Amino acid sequence: MKTLLAAILSLGLFASAAAAQTESYEIMAPASPGGGWDQTARAMQATLQDAKIASDVQVVNVTGAGGTIGLAQFVSRDKGDASKLMVGGYVMVGAILTNKSPVTLDQVTPIARLTGEYEAIVVPAASPLKTVDDLVAALKKDTGAVSFAGGSAGGTDHITAGLIAKAAGLDPKAVNYIAFSGGGEALAAILGGQVTAGISGYGEFEGQIKAGALRLLAVTSDAKIEGIDAPTLKESGLDVVIQNWRMVAAAPGITDEEKATITADITKMVESAEWKAVLDRNGWENTFLSGDAFKTQLDADVTATKAILQDIGLVAK
Structure with missing residues (x-):
């Protein structure tokens, strides 16, 4: 028992x-x-x-x-x-x-x-690039001179940069993409003017966008996102829609x-x-x-x- x-x-x-x-x-x-x-x-x-x-x-x-x-x-x-x-x-x-x-x-x-989460394309507030058209013009002038900061190689950010180039009629292989292992490192590079533009989820940039430190050029949604004052890439003439x-x-x-x-x-x-x-x-x-x-x-x-x-x-x- x-x-x-x-x-x-x-x-x-x-x-x-x-x-x-x-x-x-x-x-x-x-x-x-x-x-x-x-x-x-x-x-x-x-x-x-x-x-x-x-x-x-x-x-x-x-x-x-x-x-x-x-x-x-x-x-x-x-x-x-x-x-x-x-x-x-x-x-x-x-x-x-x-x-x-x-x-x-x-x-x-x-x-x-x-x-x-849809991707956001941003530039430092002091950048001469005001719109996606400006970004595309810079890419067409010298693709390699335009540097993008984002997450790891082959990830959503990198794919977005390649798709932007392809939609603009350029060779995606010529894109100057700089990969960072974390969002904090990429953000520091963008804010410090070490790169031309940054690509990541909107949430990672929201605070700096609202503070006026970053300019939001576009988002990668298929339609305008409520509460976000920016066009989509499609509205800007680039047929790119991607969601992370x-x-x-x-x-x-x-x-x-x-x-x-x-x-x-x-x-x-x-x-x-x-x-x-x-x-x-x-x-x-x-x-x-x-x-x-x-x-x-x-x-x-x-x-x-x-x-x-x-x-x-x-x-x-």
Whole structure:
């Protein structure tokens, strides 16, 4: 009888420990502080805790190579650990291809697409470039003399620069694109006049635009965005529409039950009032998609991104 009681108590303790494990997460932002992935990870951290979905959430930054260094570490170090999550997105898809990364998103456990954000093209406030027409004229005069600052090579920002050149009838391979591992570094280069223009998600530039330190030339949406005083690239004569999306993945090797628990927690997060406030504050669109539907969409995005990168000369055909 004592043995049976001990076994029951032991099972109860084990179940409690397992439940406790699901209440804490460590989220990897595979880039330096200040960028979109870091912002997303820290927004998740605050929301999961404020909405009382998880009791303890930590964020760690692992920088380099468009997130592929963090991805490799996540896959090798965190296998089977249901408390570990990683933020990623469209940028990582491109970086895996351009860096010929041996580790791909096929090796993680996709949980959900979270947000979408259109790109913004900005210049320093003192720049002589006032409009997209001015930018295109400068590119046509000397493409290589116009430098763009943005995130990692092969990411959304880089693709946008290439698509702008292509839409203007120029060779995308001639674009002078300077990649930074984090949004903070890119912003410093733009504000310091070290580059001609900057490309990133609108949220990363919003404070400096409103403060008058940066001039917003255009956004990459298909229609004008409410609350943003700038034309789209399409309205400016360039047929370019592109949206950066961000996702969350769990470690490889977790069980179906653990995946279901994580998915339920992320779903609660996305449905919370706290998360909706985050979206409004950052100008992020809710593009939530989970389960098999997200995996199918992710596979399609990988295929489409490879075609785009080949088209603008960033990946060999």
